[in-house]
Amino acid sequence: MALDNLIKVSFTEEEIGKLNKSMEEIVSVLSGKVINLTPEERSQYGRINNRTQNWIEKVDTYMVQNPKLVPFYLSKEEFDKDRLARSIFLDLIKQSNSILESMEDTGMLLSTDIYHNALAFYQNVRLAANQNVPGSTSIYQDLAEQFPGRPASVTGEPVPGAEVYVEQEDSENK
Numbered sequence: 001m002a003l004d005n006l007i008k009v010s011f012t013e014e015e016i017g018k019l020n021k022s023m024e025e026i027v028s029v030l031s032g033k034v035i036n037l038t039p040e041e042r043s044q045y046g047r048i049n050n051r052t053q054n055w056i057e058k059v060d061t062y063m064v065q066n067p068k069l070v071p072f073y074l075s076k077e078e079f080d081k082d083r084l085a086r087s088i089f090l091d092l093i094k095q096s097n098s099i100l101e102s103m104e105d106t107g108m109l110l111s112t113d114i115y116h117n118a119l120a121f122y123q124n125v126r127l128a129a130n131q132n133v134p135g136s137t138s139i140y141q142d143l144a145e146q147f148p149g150r151p152a153s154v155t156g157e158p159v160p161g162a163e164v165y166v167e168q169e170d171s172e173n174k
């Protein structure tokens with residue numbers, strides 16, 4: 001028996017359009033501002049953890065208080081721009097991760113609903129094939145390929161106590 005629907009989600013054409021337009025806008029705004037690193041490049045560069053972030057805040061304070069100690073080759077202005085951009089990216093990443101997690105969780109529930117309903121249909125077809133319902137054997141054998149290692153053959157013998165649900169065609173609607 002199929003599980004109850006775990007989640008019900010639908011989108012209007014307008015909502016799909018808004019989502020796609022929003023994604024296009026995000027990609028457009030980020031164009032030229034983001035890069036993709038190779039796995040090798042990712043291993044070359046570091047990340048800033050909380051402890052290091054606190055140290056960087058101290059460095060910034062000392063740079064402001066003691067501008068004469070800032071080396072000539074270091075641009076305080078660029079340092080500040082990088083810190084601001086990083087802060088913006090971290091906020092966006094947090095928001096995006098939250099949205100992504102919700103979307104993945106919703107997708108997981110939808111996948112479960114879809115799979116359980118498909119499995120219920122498959123089990124019904126299997127019972128129909130075992131009871132020699134016309135047209136069910138070839139469907140069962142085709143669908144049984146999803147489960148290798150289990151026999152896809154139909155015995156032709158009814159399964160005791162099993163009832164198959166086959167919707168009768170309405171002869172008036174033919």
